[in-house]
Amino acid sequence: MPFTPEQQQSLLAQKGVGKTILQRLQQMGLDDTAKLAAADVDDILQQGAALTGSTCWKNSPQARAAIAAAVEWAKAQN
Template sequence: MPFPSHERAVLLAVKGVGPTVIGRLEQVGIHDLAALAGADAAALCTAIAGELGASCWKNSPQARGAIAAAIRAAQHHGAATAAD
């Protein structure tokens, strides 16, 4: 199940987060911002690397940075939604 379109738009607005990053999150079972907001960047990168059978996602500072930025955006979106 993919991210809802409005949540996908939130993620695509984040520098370094594109369709591939979102697709990798979905591959490891992250399908909404609420789940992403509670995730750990290092754990997600390790899970993605395991899913792909390639260590690049686990070892890449760029990948880790993109996942961390996506998590921050999800947390910010959750805080903004709660304030409404």
């Protein structure tokens, strides 16, 4: 089940997570807490790099921190 509006706002409140990160997660099919909680940070970063055509997803400490925060948030929701 896709994120509820309340979940979206809660996720966006996580450090480093903005609307673009949320949009990319949704494009990857990681649009509910169970899927996101089960996801691997490295896999998400690889997919993000492939999706955007930019290596910054794989190489950026900020991107890694934001995705890790999103995954931890999802784990706390379940």
